[in-house]
Amino acid sequence: MTSFGSVRVSTCFLPVSMVWRVLPWAAVLNCIYGDSEDFDVPFAQAAIFTAELPDVRSCDGGPGGSCKNPFAAMTAWRYASNNLRLAVDHLPESEKLMHKSTIALIAQICAEIESFFKEPTAETMGVAVGNSRQIFDALKDWMLHSAATRMQLDSQTVGLPFLYGGSSLRLPAHPYAQPADAEVRLANGVEMPVLGFGTWQLLGQQCFQATLHALKIGYRHVDTAQAYGNEAEVGRAVAAAGLPRHQLFLVSKLSNPEEYTNLMARFEAQLRELRTDYLDLYMLHSPGPSLESTRTAWQAMEQLYREGRIRALGVSNFGRDELENLLKFAVVPPVYVQNKFSIYTPGEQRVNHDVSIMSYLKEKNIVMMGYSVINPWPGIIPPLQDPHVTAMAARKQRTPSQVLHRWVLQLGAGVIPKSSSEGRIEENARLFDFSLSDGEMRLLSGIVTLVESTVSSTAPKWIDDSFHLGAGA
Template sequence: MTVRDIALNDGTTIPQVGFGVFQIDPADTQAAVEQALEVGYRHIDTARIYGNEEGVGAALKATGLADEVYVTTKLWNEDQGHESTLRAFDASMGRLGIDTLDLYLIHWPTPAHDTSVDTWKAFEQLKADGRVHSIGVSNFRVQDLQRLADEGLTTPVVNQIELHPALTQDVLRAYHAEHDIVTEAWSPLAQGEVLDESAVVEIAQAHDATPGQVVLAWHLALDNVVFPKSVTPSRIAENFAATELTLSDEELQRISAINRDERTGPDPAEFN
């Protein structure tokens, strides 16, 4: 199975399929990541607030694959601000046990606090210092992205947002496309809530695939970067196998038509 690399606007690339460790117990993280690496994943997505950066680092060390794995982590809300961002980055790197990070993200825009500009300038410093290869954001709305542009700052390479067939984020994805920002999808299966949709089930039956594989294949066809999460070895492998599934344009349209602008997580406009 082959995972496509997607070009980023800073000249680097990112594997389109990653292994997400959100809500994985810290005690289970090392084993889950090691299993994912054995299956073939070479992209791990974590965050300070997940509490499992150390488990990710332990898996990288135990497998000896640190140099082959693309690692993303995220700055938590209370750590935003220029100097606190730099301190938080050092702490995350200590837990991960690596020298250089592939991708660092601002986890939420927290609009009520208005700290994203100062935080982003710290991100630019980390990149200029060679401590991180790429910098991006998560859960940013169009106005949050435009704020960085209006300040004349570096364009994020990615925006990681809640995205699935029930929340297709068409307006935001169009902005991303216009400004060469790669879309990353968290909660790509809507916490499983879209797996019973009739269109998904029927397409899965037609391809002798699982509903989860169909939804992940939909993401991949839209050029989204995805992070399916599981601690079950068979499901970890099953999700990775979605890279082999190709859907027709009609099937993709049927899945996109499920959209009802329904979130499973917080609204970035209100989550501070």
């Protein structure tokens, strides 16, 4: 395990002095990640788990009625069918020869699902779902009791392009690490804890108690927003915690696009509610109704930045195009973007198959903060129950939430998990006493290809085909 003279990190030993130094992120990765690894990958279990989800079943009759999100249901079917074809493709050749007709039917439903995404109509959905349900019902018992697929994943990459980890990133992996020990230096030199406490959907006394508990156990980064309606409770919790202001990293957002042209007044009101005279980071919650309103808001933020009332500027829910437009006129560029980040949607709410926002952020020296890491939205597959994730959690002897948040951190991003439960708040803080190996990172990073690929095209194009979907049946 560990000794006082060294810290075990995956397959290598780092001296304690080295762990606490500010190191190039690539140097840390070279130490953390080891050689090729063997995995038992639950393709069959993931396939039937997804097909049996209530929100998938509710769309068996087609769009409308109880089918609230047909596109998400079809995306789930694509995930299920890709898992099924990989489970079958890895069978011994003798078994595949015995079940040639079944393999042909699986190829057929994969093609029908692909047809829906080329022409999304009620008719193409009905054909794809009807035939898929028949095949999955016929193979249900086999999938439930099938052994996991043994695979070897190499150690050349972690599957996804690394995000910009700031000019330095301290990401400890030892038993004595505290949440505040993990920091990133933003492009303008400001130090930011990479673990924040998110407060979305926390209101009133519940928000106050949860935020106060987070601060008491070591969180030093708190994220709120105008739209959350809880800045006063966050401010009250910060005051009750009694911590010196310079030890905290307070973040808020301007959420109402109608106030983009009146940012100064809203900012002053937010400071009063948060009981502070400056914010460590302030951002626009969305691109806004027009480029001109975004420009007006950004110029006001730049003035507040020059006055020292905002230490760093950022944005949320911006894609590559919106960032490109912003950078055309920004005198003070954003150093931070807060976007949806999960194993199914890494970096944007809808995955761009051709261009990686992660590579773009790295090029522009912008740090990613991932939100809703464990939330199915905008899809319907719950990552905490996904057999791929639960198998990895069992392998690491960690919770699924811890594994998923650590995965994001090791890609170079920050995370802001939220919870009203003291136990979950404490669980989410324990991300810095373990690490994921290269193979483990590669497996988790490859899950998005199971969501986005079709029989004729592996997607996204900017990610490694970790599961060899392109070579499948």
